[in-house]
Each structure stands twice: as C-alpha cells, then as structure tokens.
Amino acid sequence: MNSQELIKLNNKKREKLNEENLKYYEDMLVYLRLSFLKSEQETEELLNELLDHLLEAQEEGKDFTEVFGDDPKQYANELLGEIPKSMTKERFNLFLLGSFSFFASVLIFNGLIDTVMYYIFGKGSAMDEVYLGTAIVQSSISLLIAFFFLFIVMEYLKWSMFKNINKYLEFFYLWLISALSIGVFVLPIYFLPDFGTSFEVPVYSYLIAGILLGLIVYGIFKLKGNSKKASRDQGSNFNRE
Amino acid sequence: MSMRSQLLKGVLEGCLLAVISNETVYGYELSKKLQDQGLEVSEGSIYPILLRLQKDDLIYGKMEKSPSGPNRKYYYITDKGQEALTEFVNNWEAIKTPVDQLMGRRKG
Numbered sequence: 001m002n003s004q005e006l007i008k009l010n011n012k013k014r015e016k017l018n019e020e021n022l023k024y025y026e027d028m029l030v031y032l033r034l035s036f037l038k039s040e041q042e043t044e045e046l047l048n049e050l051l052d053h054l055l056e057a058q059e060e061g062k063d064f065t066e067v068f069g070d071d072p073k074q075y076a077n078e079l080l081g082e083i084p085k086s087m088t089k090e091r092f093n094l095f096l097l098g099s100f101s102f103f104a105s106v107l108i109f110n111g112l113i114d115t116v117m118y119y120i121f122g123k124g125s126a127m128d129e130v131y132l133g134t135a136i137v138q139s140s141i142s143l144l145i146a147f148f149f150l151f152i153v154m155e156y157l158k159w160s161m162f163k164n165i166n167k168y169l170e171f172f173y174l175w176l177i178s179a180l181s182i183g184v185f186v187l188p189i190y191f192l193p194d195f196g197t198s199f200e201v202p203v204y205s206y207l208i209a210g211i212l213l214g215l216i217v218y219g220i221f222k223l224k225g226n227s228k229k230a231s232r233d234q235g236s237n238f239n240r241e
Numbered sequence: 242m243s244m245r246s247q248l249l250k251g252v253l254e255g256c257l258l259a260v261i262s263n264e265t266v267y268g269y270e271l272s273k274k275l276q277d278q279g280l281e282v283s284e285g286s287i288y289p290i291l292l293r294l295q296k297d298d299l300i301y302g303k304m305e306k307s308p309s310g311p312n313r314k315y316y317y318i319t320d321k322g323q324e325a326l327t328e329f330v331n332n333w334e335a336i337k338t339p340v341d342q343l344m345g346r347r348k349g
C-alpha cells in the first residue's frame with residue numbers, strides 16, 4: 001500500500017476510536033505528519049500500526065496513555081528519532097512543488113487585482129514596468145520569507161501539540177505570526193531600488209503566467225500520484241518482497 | 242515500570258528478535274507475547290524498538306491481509322537479525338550466571 005492509500009485507510013479506521021483516544025491519537029498523528037523531512041511512507045505505515053494497536057487495546061477497555069505512556073510528546077519524539085529521513089530527491093521535489101505553488105498564487109493574486117482594477121474600475125494601468133534585477137531579488141526574498149513563515153507555523157503547531165492552549169491565546173499567537181510575516185513581505189517591496197534591464201508587460205500577463213504555473217504544479221502532482229500507483233506494492237525501504 | 246534505561250532497551254531488543262525469529266507476528270500480538278511471559282513493558286515501547294531493528298536491517302515488515310480482514314504489518318527476521326540474535330543469546334548466557342551470583346551474594 002502506498003502512503004495515499006494508507007492515509008485513506010487511516011481516516012476510515014480512526015472513526016472507531018472513542019472521543020478521548022481520538023483526541024490523543026490525532027494529536028500524535030498531526031505531530032508525526034508535521035515532521036515533513038521524514039519518509040512519508042514509513043510515517044504512514046507506523047501511524048496505521050499504532051492505530052490498529054490502539055483499536056485493539058480500546059476493545060479491552062484500555063486508553064491511550066495506558067498503551068503509549070503518560071508523555072505522548074516524548075513518545076512521539078522517540079518514534080520520530082527512529083523513522084528514516086526522506087530521500088534528497090523527495091525533499092527537492094517537495095521544495096520545488098512548494099516554490100511553484102507559492103509563485104503561482106502570488107502571480108494569480110496580483111494579476112487578478114491589477115487586471116480587475118484596470119479593466120473594470122479604470123484604476124492603475126494596463127502595462128507594468130518590470131525591472132529584471134529587482135524582480136529576481138524580490139522573488140527570492142519573498143520565497144525565503146514564505147518558507148520561513150511555513151517553518152514557524154509548523155514549529156508552532158508542533159509546540160502546541162498535546163497542550164491545552166486557550167483558544168483566544170492561540171488566535172493571538174497565529175495573528176501575531178501572520179501580521180509579522182506580512183510586514184516582512186511588504187518591506188522589500190518598498191525599499192528595494194529598481195535595477196537591471198526593464199521591459200513593459202501587460203498586467204493580465206501575470207494572471208496568465210500564474211495560471212500556467214498552477215497547471216504545471218497540478219500536472220506534477222498528478223504525475224506523482226500516478227507513479228506512486230504504478231509502484232504500489234513495491235513497498236518502502238523497510239519492506240521486502 | 243519504565244523501560245527507558247539502556248540496559249532494559251538492549252534486553253528488550255533481544256527479546257523482540259527472539260519472538261520474531263520464532264514466529265511471524267504483528268505489533269499488538271508481539272506486545273501480548275511479551276506480557277504473557279511476564280515482561281511488564283508498556284505496550285507502546287515496542288514500536289520505537291521495532292523501527293530501530295528495521296533500520297538496522299535485522300527485521301523487515303510486510304503488509305499482509307490478516308485472518309480477520311484488514312491489512313496488518315507482519316514482521317520477519319533477516320539473516321543479519323538471526324546473527325544478531327545468536328550473538329545476543331551468547332552474550333546473555335555469558336553474563337547471566339555471574340550477574341545472578343553477584344546479585345544473590347549482595348542479598349544474602
């Protein structure tokens with residue numbers, strides 16, 4: 001079974017857990033899945049195995065802490081320490097997919113606003129002057145910030161696992177993180193000087209470029225799914241025929 | 242009883258290898274087998290060890306249909322695991338009697 005099939009199976013089986021066990025188990029599930037540098041296949045196989053165990057224990061009237069101990073976070077870390085890391089190629093693909101999706105959404109968002117503004121409300125202009133140097137530096141900085149933002153959010157989620165955090169406090173934390181990142185995104189746009197060769201492009205070209213990029217991302221994603229299906233039952237690093 | 246210490250972990254590793262070399266088991270079954278022998282380990286503590294044994298290529302897991310229907314991961318021992326088990330048994334035999342005697346003398 002590949003990781004996608006395991007995830008589906010997990011979703012179905014999880015419904016059989018009682019409320020208390022489900023809460024603990026889902027915390028552990030999110031915690032393990034957030035460790036995205038670990039092999040996805042291995043992580044999903046383990047999650048499935050732990051779920052099976054918990055379900056059998058539940059039938060005997062045991063709860064999560066009786067099976068996995070009183071410190072689920074420490075237990076989860078112990079497990080994570082033993083899961084093999086994902087391969088460099090897998091990581092590079094993840095990075096590529098993330099970058100493309102980010103640029104696609106930025107382009108679509110900007111292109112849509114500029115196009116609607118000009119062609120419907122008559123504000124702004126039809127052409128935009130692009131400075132190649134500025135554009136490259138700005139894109140690189142934005143991408144860096146985007147990944148940093150993602151990293152912070154994931155670390156926050158991991159930190160907050162297995163804790164009962166006040167909902168209002170949680171909202172405040174996430175608001176703070178978002179406000180700060182948006183601030184940092186805007187800074188280079190204002191302070192970066194124009195440099196490099198410049199050319200003019202119509203504003204709707206951003207929209208088109210964004211959609212094209214989005215289609216590429218979608219294509220890669222589908223391709224990945226299909227190749228996984230083709231290699232099904234070939235198994236993971238752990239498994240052998 | 243916490244099975245955290247290195248000594249107990251090492252012993253538990255040997256026990257898991259012994260069970261798996263005897264018969265093919267899945268996780269839950271394995272923890273039951275240990276408990277049946279009177280080893281009071283927390284059930285969850287076998288999973289980090291199973292992962293390590295797999296990483297070291299001493300055992301391997303295979304998803305198979307179980308008699309009751311759902312797919313389960315069953316564990317098998319490898320040749321390397323068989324060697325490690327033999328080594329563990331030899332070490333254990335060599336250490337068992339002297340340690341028992343020392344502990345006995347302390348008590349007596």
